[in-house]
Amino acid sequence: MKRLLWCVCLLAVQILLLNRISLLGCATPCIYIILVLLLDSNVSPSQRMLWGFCMGLVADIFTNTPGLQAASLTVLAYAEPALLKLFISVDRRAQINPGNVSMGWFPFVWYVLTGSLLFHSVKSILNMHVGNNWWFCLLGIVLSTVMTTLLISVIEILFRRNQRRRFR
Secondary structure, three states, X not given: OHHHHHHXXXXXXXXXXXXXXXXXXXXXXXXXXXXXXXXXXXXXHHHHHHHHHHHHHHHHHHHOXXXXXXXXXXXXXXXXXXXXXXXXXXXXXXXXXXXXXXXXXXHHHHHHHHHHHHHHHHHHHHHOOOOOOHHHHHHHHHHHHHHHHHHHHHHHHHHOHHHHHHHO
């Protein structure tokens, strides 16, 4: 229930506020991917991909991008366990709740950066039209990835303070 509430809130912020931001006409941050990136490691792959698809589908419905966000978020949800294994130590892979507290800041930021890069790359490639400028597309991927990573890091700082106290 808590995850569903976060999903509704983040999608509302994305649809009502962040989709109106367009840096240089090519870059828009997507903060709702945080829900896929911060799923516990014990969530099954089918549940993970179902969450990603459903969130992407809702975003597609409200942004009039049929299937684009759903496909991109499903790919991210599929690749997320492999990305998580890249940034945590071998002895902690059994059960982990990704975040700055459990992973540390440096691995967490790299994990979010990599996941965001994957999401925005898939989204841009699927949205690429014949005759588009590849450099403009790459600029959009890089700027969107940086903005998304910064916003997710701020969200992590603001909403994970109480967890930090529990680990001390």
